[in-house]
Amino acid sequence: MRFLHSMVRVRDLEASLAFYTGLLGLVEIRRVENRAGRFTLVFLAAPLDQARAADEWAPLLELTYNWDPEDYGSARNFGHLAFEVDDIYATCAKLAAGGVTILRPPRDGRMAFIRSPDQISIELLQKGASLAQAEPWASMPNTGTW
Known part of the structure; x- marks a missing residue:
């Protein structure tokens, strides 16, 4: 068994990317836009995990942005x-x-x-x-x- 990723739902993708990449320093590894499902997935890695994450798809933080507004509570x-x-x-x-x-x-x-x-x-x-x-x-x- 190995750790793959943690997923968090985000309300504002741009604000979340500014926080996770701009301020925290994570690196975007890949992005998936699903028009049929109306969501975007963005996978991020810590800088020292970047090469491994790009090769193994782990360890990653998955940001899930649902295009239609939802109330996620306090998280x-x-x-x-x-x-x-x-x-x-x-x-x-x-x-x-x-x-x-x-x-x-x-x-x-x-x-x-x-x-x-x-x-x-x-x-x-x-x-x-x-x-x-x-x-x-x-x-x-x-x-x-x-």
């Missing part, structure tokens, strides 16, 4: 996606500069939580050992839920 029942990052502070600073609220700041130099435009929880984990605690993160409170 809290999904759980979360998790990505390892080289520098948790730099990643959170980039996301915050892009308008993303850091819900659980990386006070410990190890872990942070954010949400996508569709309210999908995303855990960011520092690669390797935790970074030394640093401001403004060390004293930043939690915001909302993740």
